[in-house]
Amino acid sequence: MDSDLVFDYLHRCTKCLLPDTFPRIELDENGVxxxxxxxPPYMEKGEQAFIELLNKYRDVGKxxxxxxxxxxxxxxxxxxxxxxxxxxxxxxxxxxxxxxxxTEAYRNIETITDNLGxxxxxxxxxxxxxxxxxxxxxxxxxxxxxxxxxxxxxVLNSGDKMMNLQMFKYASENNIPLLLGGNIVGTxxxxxxxxxxxxxxxxxxxxxxxxxxDKLKLILYYGWDFASNTYNWHQSIFTEYIKGAFIYFFDSLxxxxxxxxxxxxxxxxxxxxxxxxxxSKIGWQGAEDTSTTWRIDDSAYALINxxxxxxxxxxxxxELYSKMIRAGQITRKEAYTRCKSDSRPRIPSLxxxxxxxxxxxxxxxxxxxxxxxxxxxxxxxxxxFERCMYSSLPSTxxxxxxxxxxxxxxxxxx
Ligand SMILES: [Zn+2]
Numbered sequence: 300m301d302s303d304l305v306f307d308y309l310h311r312c313t314k315c316l317l318p319d320t321f322p323r324i325e326l327d328e329n330g331v332x333x334x335x336x337x338x339p340p341y342m343e344k345g346e347q348a349f350i351e352l353l354n355k356y357r358d359v360g361k362x363x364x365x366x367x368x369x370x371x372x373x374x375x376x377x378x379x380x381x382x383x384x385x386x387x388x389x390x391x392x393x394x395x396x397x398x399x400x401x402t403e404a405y406r407n408i409e410t411i412t413d414n415l416g417x418x419x420x421x422x423x424x425x426x427x428x429x430x431x432x433x434x435x436x437x438x439x440x441x442x443x444x445x446x447x448x449x450x451x452x453x454v455l456n457s458g459d460k461m462m463n464l465q466m467f468k469y470a471s472e473n474n475i476p477l478l479l480g481g482n483i484v485g486t487x488x489x490x491x492x493x494x495x496x497x498x499x500x501x502x503x504x505x506x507x508x509x510x511x512x513d514k515l516k517l518i519l520y521y522g523w524d525f526a527s528n529t530y531n532w533h534q535s536i537f538t539e540y541i542k543g544a545f546i547y548f549f550d551s552l553x554x555x556x557x558x559x560x561x562x563x564x565x566x567x568x569x570x571x572x573x574x575x576x577x578x579s580k581i582g583w584q585g586a587e588d589t590s591t592t593w594r595i596d597d598s599a600y601a602l603i604n605x606x607x608x609x610x611x612x613x614x615x616x617x618e619l620y621s622k623m624i625r626a627g628q629i630t631r632k633e634a635y636t637r638c639k640s641d642s643r644p645r646i647p648s649l650x651x652x653x654x655x656x657x658x659x660x661x662x663x664x665x666x667x668x669x670x671x672x673x674x675x676x677x678x679x680x681x682x683x684f685e686r687c688m689y690s691s692l693p694s695t696x697x698x699x700x701x702x703x704x705x706x707x708x709x710x711x712x713x
Pocket of ligand 1: 314317
């Protein structure tokens, strides 16, 4: 399966890039999708409101006005830069070590905190990290025996739920009244997706937030999903699941009263070009094995995106670029070229992943090929992806990265 061929083959919305394999998509007689027609542009609360809010927290804390966490990725780097340089807050920055931080992210954290001259601390619980790594190996080996597109994110993203708690605790103990972030560390509305739970028929709102009923549905679904896979029958997996579910469901109750959590991108527009050009000037760099500048901080995402593309011809980029097209940030043609390049598998990262997870590439592909048939039967019947998989397109046993990155294309673009 060649990722470029699959990318070009898929039948896409004529306005954005969403293919007919995307959850809950409907294309009308003009080939325009329901997301283009129904999704109103996201309106931020505005910079004036943000400045007024910041003013309430200036000089309240002893040494710092706020915490702007840095993950090594692009969005949190921009938030940190803006809080220091533009909004002149007394900023403490920190990183929660999940145990899955990439070398690129370590490099960015060091360079940027140095260049901005801000105080940085690591919140690191070695025992928790070791446990999260062990659990991920167990869960992924179990996943390979019994794969599912629905749970690949929770399988590979251990400990994510604990991050906010660790940051809340630090802020509260150190008397810092404001924590900048989003759901996790500085995510924007552009980056919340429908694809993660869409095939289950569960969809979040514009902020990536699920209703209480949907949260409960997800907790029960994932609980059943983990429990019914006997490879997951370990005390540590059970404990991780119960803790994660509890935090997920009661996150707002777990926030200390003396700390406020504010989403930067709920106020200030997320403009990719501005973000990347600003942080590049203070030394931020992407990864060598991909053209995307998104999620290069988290080692799980090369594999998560690969699995989604392999199983349904989509990954997170297609949703992001479609939103950017709708917001007028990028033309469809430009988005097509970039998205195709960004969707290519990150071979070096994947190879590191196989070895850390204790699996072979062949084992994973055998499992994926078997599961893809089930996936097509259950969710992708009659789509261009099904035709593509059963047509006589030249193919290899797995996705390849042979084509150069960002190769211009004219096919299937208006
Ligand atoms: Zn569309």
